[in-house]
Amino acid sequence: MNGFYWNALRIEFVQGETVAxxxxxxxxxxxxxxxxxxxxxxxxxxxxxxxCLVSIDGSAPVESCITPAKADSKVTSGY
Ligand code: FES
Structure with missing residues (x-):
């Protein structure tokens, strides 16, 4: 299963699912x-x-509710 990291926690997701x-x-x-x-x-x-703003791989803040999750990305607070 695909996953990304929320700080140090691995979060599994289904392809097409949003980060939020x-x-x-x-x-x-x-x-x-x-x-x-x-x-x-x-x-x-x-x-x-x-x-729901988050930063993905050091990006500027993005809306996690409309951003598809990306495998092995690092998601942190958007502020
Ligand atoms: S929950 Fe409102 S912008 Fe994402």
Missing amino acids: LALRRAGVANFGPTPNGGAARYFCGIGQCQG
Whole structure:
């Protein structure tokens, strides 16, 4: 099965699944701290609320709810 890394945790995913869905299925609800003291999380699921931002392989922040998971990538908080 394909997998990516959320910090040091390996997250398995099905081809075509988004990063946010794979994280939630693995029990990860907190996607990291936000600048206002909150926690990034899955909310709208359509790329509008910006609540689920993550960085993938050091990228600028992307919406994890609309970004397909990529094998062996390293996903971290987007803030
Ligand atoms: S959950 Fe709203 S942009 Fe991803």
